[in-house]
Amino acid sequence: MSHKSTEFELVKGVNVLTGPNNSGKSAVISALQLLAELPVKEGDYMVRHGTAESSVTVETDEGDVLAWRRKGSAMSLTINGDRDIRLQNNRDHYLEKLHKHLRLPKVSGNESKQDFDIHFANQKDPIFLINEPPSRAALFFASSSDAGRLFEVRDKFKDLVKAKRKEQQSAKTTLEQQQRILAKLAPLDEIEEQMKFVQVTFKQYPKDQEALRLSTKMLQDLKIYVRQFNSITSKHQVVRELILPPELEDSDKLFQYCKALKLEVGRLSIFSNKQKALAQLEQPPELLPTNDLAKQLHDLRFAEKKGLKLEKMQATLANLNVQPEIDNTERLTCLLKALHKDSVIVARLNSQQTHYESVNSPPLLEQESNLATNLRTLHETLTRHRSLEAHVKNLLQLNNIPDFDDLPRIEQNYHLLKKLSYKRSFVFRFHRELSELQPPPQINCTFELQELLSQLKSLKKRHTAHSQRVKLGDISQIPPQPEFEEIELLEKHFKDLYLHIENVQKLKAHLQNADFELRQWVNQHPSCPTCGGDLTIQKLQGSICNGS
Known part of the structure; x- marks a missing residue:
C-alpha cells in the first residue's frame, strides 16, 4: 500500500493517528486488521506497487512477536519465530493460536454463529450497532451479560442429564444380560470337577495309546513272520523234492554276445534298407577326379x-613411339x-x-529309433534274470526245515528271513522312487549339426591357408627388366592387393552363408539334441572356435 517501511512505537493509554488525506492512516488500520483476521480469499491490494511482498509485524508488551507476510499468492504467519505457510488449510486453528498473544478476536453470540467485530470499523460506517437490527443488538448485550451464560449452562445441564439417563439405561440392560449369562454358567463348578478327571485321564491316554500301538505292531509283525514262515515252509517242501539245478555259467559273456547280436541285427537291417533304396537308383555316371x-x-x-x-599393359606399350625390345618371353x-x-x-x-544335374537326390535314411527300445528291453531281462538268480540262491540256503528243538537253526532262519524282508522293502521303495522319475529327454540326430561344424572348420582352415599364402607370396616372380622395374613393382603391388581383396570377399561370402545356415539351424533346434540345454548362436560359435 502507501507505506514502504513504517514503524510505530505506541505508549500507554490512548494513541491517536492524525494526518492529511491519502497519507496512509487507513492503511495502518487495514494492516492490523489483516494480522487479526488472516483473510485467505482477498486480493493483493495490500502489496505496494513495484514490490513483490508485504508484511505486518506487531510486538506486544509481553514480548510476543507476531508477523503476517504475503508474497505472490502465498501467505504465512510467524509467531515467536515459528513460521507456518498453510493458512488456507487450517485458518481457524491459526486464529485461535494467534489471539492467545494478540487478544483482538471477534465476539461470538451465544446461540448464533454471527460474530461481532468490536476492534475494527470502517471509516464511513455508523456508530457500532446503530445501523443493526434490534435482534442483533439484543444478541450482543445478551452475550455480554451473565444471562446468556446461564442459558448456555442450562442447556448443557439438560444434555448432560439426557446422556446420564441413557448411560443408566444401558448399564441396566448390560446388568440383565450379565445376570442371564451367570445363570447359564452356574453348572461350571460341577463341570470343573469332571474336567479335572478328564485331564488326568487325558495325560494317561498317550502312554496307553503308545503301548497299544506297540502291541498292535508286534502282533502284526508276528502275523507277517508266521505267514512268511508258512510260505517258506511250503516252498521248502516243494524245493526239497526237486533236484538241485545245474551250476549256472557266467552270464556276462552271454550278455555281450546278445548285445553284439543285437547290434549286428540292427546294422544288417539298416544295410538291407539302404540296399533296397540304392537298388531303385540308376547307375551314377563316372566321376572325374x-x-x-x-x-x-x-x-x-x-x-x-x-x-x-x-x-x-600391351595396349599401353603399343602407343609408345619406340617399342622396347622384349628379351624374356618365358613368363x-x-x-x-x-x-x-x-x-x-x-x-x-x-x-x-x-552329368551331376541329371542325378537324383539320395533317399533319406531312417532313424534307428528301435535300437534304444531293444537295449532297454534286454537290460530289463538281464536285471530280472539276476534277481531270480539271487532269489534262488537265497532259497537254497534253506536246505531243511529245522526241528522245534534246534534253536540255532531256527534263529539263523529267522535272521535270514528278517534280512530278506529288509531287502524286499528296500526294493519296493527303490521301485517306487524310480516310478516317480520323469523319462529322460529324447536325443535327436546330430548328423546335420556335425556336418555343419565340419564345414565351418574347413572354411576357417581355408581362410587361414589363403592368408598364409598371401603373406608368404607363393607365386614366383620373373626378374624385371631394368627399364620396366617401376611398372613391374606397381603391377605386383596391385596384383597382390586385388587377390587379397578377392580372397577376403570370397571368405566373407562363405562365412555369411555358413552363419546364415547356422542361425537357421539354431532357430529350428532351440535346445541341444545331446544334453537338452539351451542352444544359442553365441554358444555354438564359441564351441566352433574352441574346437578349431
Whole structure:
C-alpha cells in the first residue's frame, strides 16, 4: 500500500493517528486488521506497487512477536519465530493460536454463529450497532451479560442429564444380560470337577495309546513272520523234492554276445534298407577326379586376371613411339599355357556339372529309433534274470526245515528271513522312487549339426591357408627388366592387393552363408539334441572356435 517501511512505537493509554488525506492512516488500520483476521480469499491490494511482498509485524508488551507476510499468492504467519505457510488449510486453528498473544478476536453470540467485530470499523460506517437490527443488538448485550451464560449452562445441564439417563439405561440392560449369562454358567463348578478327571485321564491316554500301538505292531509283525514262515515252509517242501539245478555259467559273456547280436541285427537291417533304396537308383555316371578342382579354378581366375592386365599393359606399350625390345618371353608363354590348361579344365567341369544335374537326390535314411527300445528291453531281462538268480540262491540256503528243538537253526532262519524282508522293502521303495522319475529327454540326430561344424572348420582352415599364402607370396616372380622395374613393382603391388581383396570377399561370402545356415539351424533346434540345454548362436560359435 502507501507505506514502504513504517514503524510505530505506541505508549500507554490512548494513541491517536492524525494526518492529511491519502497519507496512509487507513492503511495502518487495514494492516492490523489483516494480522487479526488472516483473510485467505482477498486480493493483493495490500502489496505496494513495484514490490513483490508485504508484511505486518506487531510486538506486544509481553514480548510476543507476531508477523503476517504475503508474497505472490502465498501467505504465512510467524509467531515467536515459528513460521507456518498453510493458512488456507487450517485458518481457524491459526486464529485461535494467534489471539492467545494478540487478544483482538471477534465476539461470538451465544446461540448464533454471527460474530461481532468490536476492534475494527470502517471509516464511513455508523456508530457500532446503530445501523443493526434490534435482534442483533439484543444478541450482543445478551452475550455480554451473565444471562446468556446461564442459558448456555442450562442447556448443557439438560444434555448432560439426557446422556446420564441413557448411560443408566444401558448399564441396566448390560446388568440383565450379565445376570442371564451367570445363570447359564452356574453348572461350571460341577463341570470343573469332571474336567479335572478328564485331564488326568487325558495325560494317561498317550502312554496307553503308545503301548497299544506297540502291541498292535508286534502282533502284526508276528502275523507277517508266521505267514512268511508258512510260505517258506511250503516252498521248502516243494524245493526239497526237486533236484538241485545245474551250476549256472557266467552270464556276462552271454550278455555281450546278445548285445553284439543285437547290434549286428540292427546294422544288417539298416544295410538291407539302404540296399533296397540304392537298388531303385540308376547307375551314377563316372566321376572325374575333383581333388584339385578348387586349386585349378583359383589358378584359372588368377590367369584370366593376369592376362587382362597384360593386355592392358600391351595396349599401353603399343602407343609408345619406340617399342622396347622384349628379351624374356618365358613368363608370357607360361601364362598362355596356364590359360589354355585352365580353359580345358573349365570345359571338363561344365560337362561334369551337366552329368551331376541329371542325378537324383539320395533317399533319406531312417532313424534307428528301435535300437534304444531293444537295449532297454534286454537290460530289463538281464536285471530280472539276476534277481531270480539271487532269489534262488537265497532259497537254497534253506536246505531243511529245522526241528522245534534246534534253536540255532531256527534263529539263523529267522535272521535270514528278517534280512530278506529288509531287502524286499528296500526294493519296493527303490521301485517306487524310480516310478516317480520323469523319462529322460529324447536325443535327436546330430548328423546335420556335425556336418555343419565340419564345414565351418574347413572354411576357417581355408581362410587361414589363403592368408598364409598371401603373406608368404607363393607365386614366383620373373626378374624385371631394368627399364620396366617401376611398372613391374606397381603391377605386383596391385596384383597382390586385388587377390587379397578377392580372397577376403570370397571368405566373407562363405562365412555369411555358413552363419546364415547356422542361425537357421539354431532357430529350428532351440535346445541341444545331446544334453537338452539351451542352444544359442553365441554358444555354438564359441564351441566352433574352441574346437578349431
